[in-house]
Amino acid sequence: MNLTRRDVMALGAGGAALAMLPLPAAAADQAALDAAIKKFTGGAATKDGGVKLTAPEIAENGNTVPIEVEAEGATEILVLAPNNPLPSAFTVSFGPLSGASSASTRIRLAGTQDLTAIAKMKDGSFAMAKRTVKVTIGGCGG
Amino acid sequence: MISRRDFLQAGVAASAIWGASGVGNWSRLAAQQKLSQDQLLDFDKTGNVTLIHITDIHGQLMPIYFREPQINLGVGADRGLPPHVTGADFLKLFNMKPGTPEAYALTYLDFAALAKTYGKMGGMAHAATVIKAIRADRPDALLLDGGDTWHGSYTVLKTEGQDMVNVMNALKPDAMTSHWEFTLGKDRVNEIVKSLAFPFLGANIFDSEWEEPAYPPYKMFDRGGSKIAVIGQAFPYLPIANPKWLFPGLSFGIRQDRMQAMVDEVKEKGADLVVLLSHNGFDVDRKMAAQVKGIDVILTGHTHDALPEPVMVGKTMLIASGSNGKFVTRLDLDVQDKQIKGFRHKLIPIFSDVIAPDPEVAALIEKQRAPYTKDLSEVLAHTGGTLYRRGNFNGTWDDLICNALIDQREADIAMSPGFRWGPSLIPGDAITREDLYNNTAMTYPQAYRSEMTGTQLKSIMEAVADNLFNPDPYYQQGGDMVRMGGMSYAIDVSQTAGKRISKMTLLKDGKAIEADKSYTVAGWASVNEGTKGPAIWDVVEDWFKQNPEVNLAPNKTVHVTGT
Numbered sequence: 010m011n012l013t014r015r016d017v018m019a020l021g022a023g024g025a026a027l028a029m030l031p032l033p034a035a036a037a038d039q040a041a042l043d044a045a046i047k048k049f050t051g052g053a054a055t056k057d058g059g060v061k062l063t064a065p066e067i068a069e070n071g072n073t074v075p076i077e078v079e080a081e082g083a084t085e086i087l088v089l090a091p092n093n094p095l096p097s098a099f100t101v102s103f104g105p106l107s108g109a110s111s112a113s114t115r116i117r118l119a120g121t122q123d124l125t126a127i128a129k130m131k132d133g134s135f136a137m138a139k140r141t142v143k144v145t146i147g148g149c150g151g
Numbered sequence: 152m153i154s155r156r157d158f159l160q161a162g163v164a165a166s167a168i169w170g171a172s173g174v175g176n177w178s179r180l181a182a183q184q185k186l187s188q189d190q191l192l193d194f195d196k197t198g199n200v201t202l203i204h205i206t207d208i209h210g211q212l213m214p215i216y217f218r219e220p221q222i223n224l225g226v227g228a229d230r231g232l233p234p235h236v237t238g239a240d241f242l243k244l245f246n247m248k249p250g251t252p253e254a255y256a257l258t259y260l261d262f263a264a265l266a267k268t269y270g271k272m273g274g275m276a277h278a279a280t281v282i283k284a285i286r287a288d289r290p291d292a293l294l295l296d297g298g299d300t301w302h303g304s305y306t307v308l309k310t311e312g313q314d315m316v317n318v319m320n321a322l323k324p325d326a327m328t329s330h331w332e333f334t335l336g337k338d339r340v341n342e343i344v345k346s347l348a349f350p351f352l353g354a355n356i357f358d359s360e361w362e363e364p365a366y367p368p369y370k371m372f373d374r375g376g377s378k379i380a381v382i383g384q385a386f387p388y389l390p391i392a393n394p395k396w397l398f399p400g401l402s403f404g405i406r407q408d409r410m411q412a413m414v415d416e417v418k419e420k421g422a423d424l425v426v427l428l429s430h431n432g433f434d435v436d437r438k439m440a441a442q443v444k445g446i447d448v449i450l451t452g453h454t455h456d457a458l459p460e461p462v463m464v465g466k467t468m469l470i471a472s473g474s475n476g477k478f479v480t481r482l483d484l485d486v487q488d489k490q491i492k493g494f495r496h497k498l499i500p501i502f503s504d505v506i507a508p509d510p511e512v513a514a515l516i517e518k519q520r521a522p523y524t525k526d527l528s529e530v531l532a533h534t535g536g537t538l539y540r541r542g543n544f545n546g547t548w549d550d551l552i553c554n555a556l557i558d559q560r561e562a563d564i565a566m567s568p569g570f571r572w573g574p575s576l577i578p579g580d581a582i583t584r585e586d587l588y589n590n591t592a593m594t595y596p597q598a599y600r601s602e603m604t605g606t607q608l609k610s611i612m613e614a615v616a617d618n619l620f621n622p623d624p625y626y627q628q629g630g631d632m633v634r635m636g637g638m639s640y641a642i643d644v645s646q647t648a649g650k651r652i653s654k655m656t657l658l659k660d661g662k663a664i665e666a667d668k669s670y671t672v673a674g675w676a677s678v679n680e681g682t683k684g685p686a687i688w689d690v691v692e693d694w695f696k697q698n699p700e701v702n703l704a705p706n707k708t709v710h711v712t713g714t
Contacts, residue, residue: 065404066625069390075362075402121648143626145391146614146678 042091049087049100049127050135059136060086060128071118071144079111080128080136086112087129092122120144186252188506192284197495198485199375200424201289203282206297206452207474207572209331210304210315210592212516214271214503215574217475218539219457221259224644224714227622229434234456234471245459256477256500257457263537266577273476273501275318276508276516281479281499282322283509289483291374293325295381297452297472298430301343302331303572305588306523311339314519316346321512326350326370330386330393330430330453334594337398352383352428354413359402368413371420377486379424380417382446384410386430386453388628392618394595396680405435405625407442414445423489426450432629433471440464447491448482453629455541455571459498470496475574477501527585532695534582535702539575540590543619544632544642544709548573548590551701552675552687553636555694560600560684562673563659564608564638569615569631570676582701587688591675596686598675605664608672609652612640617648638664638708645713654710 046055060080068074078086078101088098101112110128118124121143128136225235236244238258247253255265256272286292300319301312312335319327326349332340344351344366354368369382387405389398414425427446429436432453440449441464449469457473461482468491472480478498485493520527540546549567556565573590576582603611611633618628632642641654655664664670675687695701 063408066623067388067391067404067628069359069395069402069404141626143617143621145618146611 042096045089045097053135055127055135055137057137060126060138062124062126062138062140064124064140064142067143067145068118073115074118074142075115077113078126081110082131083110083128084131085129087127089125090116090118090122093119118142118144186505191499191505194481194497195495196288197483198493200377200484200486201292202482203285203292203294204450204470204472204480206472207299207455208476209299209572210302210307211273211475212275212318214274215475216266216271216577217477218259218262218541218575219257220541222543224543226620226644233458233462234433263577269502270504272503274503275476276513277501277503277506278476278479279322279509279512280506285481293372293374295428295450296324296327297428297450298327298329299331301335304592305527305585306519308592309523311335312343316343317519318515321515324349326352326381326428328352328383328385328428328430333389333398334393353385354382354409355387355403355406356385357402359400365401369417377423378421379426380422381426381428382413384427384429384431392628392630394678411443414443418445424486434624436469437464438624440467440469461496529584530581531584531587531692532582532699532701534576534580536578537575540573541571545634545706547703549634550703550706552691553634555691556598556673557637559690559694560673562600563657563670564672565636566672566674567634568676569633571631587691591688593676595676597682597684598673598687598690599677599682599684600673602669603672604669605666612652613649616642616651620644641710643713
């Protein structure tokens with residue numbers, strides 16, 4: 010298993026007094042996102058299902074969010090954080106000797122966004138999954 | 152035998168067919184002037200298993216008033232469903248009449264007047280009488296504590312939770328789960344947990360470094376010839392809604408896959424009945440009941456809802472037992488062939504003037520309070536109106552706190568967190584130090600004062616609003632909206648994140664809040680480490696010296712749409 014992880018720079022969080030207040034994430038750069046997806050898929054269509062993306066609904070710490078991707082029969086999985094300054098979070102490749110096509114790591118998120126995982130299958134098809142991860146301040150628990 | 156297809160999906164009207172539920176016939180009893188302890192405890196024992204549920208006591212050892220919310224909006228799939236039904240709609244839904252004991256206990260209607268008629272509720276010595284009576288009827292009943300127990304009073308603060316631990320130990324719970332407990336600090340929690348004779352459960356509490364379970368996820372019990380699995384679920388968003396520096400190295404979260412794995416595991420171990428002792432909050436539990444297969448009963452907590460009947464989600468029964476010691480739920484189940492064949496449910500109201508306190512527990516409570524009697528009883532002011540906290544947008548206790556913050560800290564705007572704990576007072580009541588602490592006691596009470604731009608203020612308000620009104624309950628945190636003093640605003644709860652708040656206006660000059668302008672903001676209970684300022688109770692005590700007679704103007708500063 011060859012895990013490459015790109016360090017993602019996030020904008021500094023605004024230090025409001027109530028809590029660490031993330032800056033409102035800039036809208037995803039759709040062109041950059043599309044380009045990153047196209048580079049990975051070569052323009053092929055993606056289908057829903059077949060890849061599982063696990064992440065907390067609300068991040069406990071936006072600077073280090075645990076995530077896990079799993080896609081049986083995948084040779085490669087790309088994880089995108091569309092609202093990060095650099096949307097490609099990491100790509101993980103699975104060789105013939107990989108026990109299972111799954112990987113877990115921690116990534117930094119610049120704000121609330123829909124994490125996206127795209128798996129490249131052995132047959133050359135692509136599967137996609139999305140998961141909203143909220144990066145927020147405390148809601149004053151009951 | 153009644154088959155499962157007879158479960159009513161509508162949720163609240165399950166009683167007629169295969170079980171019995173509700174608050175009994177308090178109305179008739181009250182009309183006959185016969186509301187008595189025996190009648191409150193009256194219960195036709197059913198089946199082979201009894202669960203006793205109490206939750207969100209928030210340190211309230213003594214009887215209190217607690218006004219239920221007037222505004223408690225549900226969004227998305229939860230819109231208009233219990234517990235998001237209040238006041239007259241609540242009475243209509245559950246076929247109750249205004250002015251009755253149940254109307255007093257379960258709604259805000261005529262609260263001050265009915266409080267004078269029916270008196271205070273709760274008190275752990277009174278709850279003890281009920282619990283002991285249930286155990287006399289069913290000796291192997293399980294007593295399950297949903298958490299938020301070691302928090303919320305002067306004596307909890309001074310004893311670091313020991314007063315509640317001692318009193319709860321006398322009641323002999325079989326398991327508990329948690330939330331505010333962790334604000335005592337992780338070391339203190341672990342010290343207490345070591346001393347407990349029962350498990351402190353949390354299937355969703357993990358070591359954040361290694362992602363390994365930090366506390367036991369469940370416990371199996373043999374009761375009434377059945378194997379009962381009790382799975383615990385702590386409040387999922389502790390490190391976000393409360394200061395994570397108080398419990399470093401712990402991670403929580405909803406962890407739905409983990410919950411399914413635990414349910415599957417206890418079933419493999421032969422569980423006949425799967426009970427989730429939850430601090431998720433009602434709407435999160437409603438979603439979890441639909442998503443996780445195989446939970447029979449969810450004992451809900453965190454959002455402080457009191458419902459006189461179970462809510463059914465498919466085959467899962469959701470129980471809501473209120474807060475602050477006002478209620479104890481008794482749930483009798485007929486468990487056969489790994490199924491619930493019948494039930495009887497009663498949300499038992501703890502009317503403290505009707506139910507005699509248990510002498511042993513009353514003496515124990517007295518012992519916990521004795522060293523602090525003088526401090527607790529000191530009268531700081533009097534109130535001309537009802538002081539309460541619950542409600543999505545504001546409550547008079549927080550109006551008072553915001554006024555104190557603005558005056559004492561010379562601020563333009565004040566913010567008070569949307570907590571759901573804190574008992575009420577009725578017009579004419581003395582406000583004692585105990586009452587003040589009941590609404591403020593915590594381990595991070597610093598009242599900060601800082602400069603914020605209009606943009607920052609809006610960001611905070613939008614973030615908190617999304618924690619309350621995100622249409623997906625898994626993205627909610629179960630608190631109410633941050634209370635804003637010195638400012639009015641409009642909120643459209645049907646909008647998406649970042650688009651709900653508008654018309655922010657500074658009350659002092661009637662001018663619109665400007666995005667780039669800086670405002671002086673005072674608040675308290677920041678989750679940030681190192682927050683500076685006096686404790687909120689000291690700020691309010693100083694304010695009482697100038698305001699010994701509290702008469703608050705009605706709060707009309709929040710304009711709500713999209714409901």
